[in-house]
Amino acid sequence: MSFDDFNKDKNKNDIEEKALSHIKKCLSEFNKWCLEKEITLCKSNDEFVTKLKEYKNKNAIRLGFGIGTTYQTLIKLIEENDRELFFKIKKILRLGRYVSIYPKSIEFTAKNESLGWLEWECC
Known part of the structure; x- marks a missing residue:
């Protein structure tokens, strides 16, 4: 059975809208989680942390180099969530090989700004 057969009585626009809404929600939750990790790593740089916190309530994604x-x-x-799997991946990919904490660095501009943020407007 195809997806279209399963949803033949539903409006395709409603399905697309729900899917897009779900993707945006997941992306927002993931970015907030990432921001918390980055804020923890950069807690000694108050100016940088302040700028990072501005992204927590925005619809944004980070793209690109750095x-x-x-x-x-x-x-x-x-x-x-799975420390054993993490250490296997870390070993195979040689991540954080010379330091115990991974990642070992975070890049930002001379003005203490994060790289690569793209903000979108909700429909």
Whole structure:
């Protein structure tokens, strides 16, 4: 049975709207989780942390170079939820090889701004 057959009595626009809404919600929750991790890592830089906190209540995503593996992968979620799998991945990919904490660095501009943020407007 196809997705269309299963939903033949429903309006396709409603289905698309619900799917898009769910994706935005998941993305927002993931970004908030990532921001908390980054804020914890950067707690000694008050100006940077203040700017990071501004993104917590926005519809935003981080894209591009210099944003770090926390935003590009699920490695930190895996670390929190399955330590054994995390250490296997870390070993295979040689992540954080010379320091115990991963990631070992965070990039930001000379004005203490995060790289790669893209904000979107909700419909």
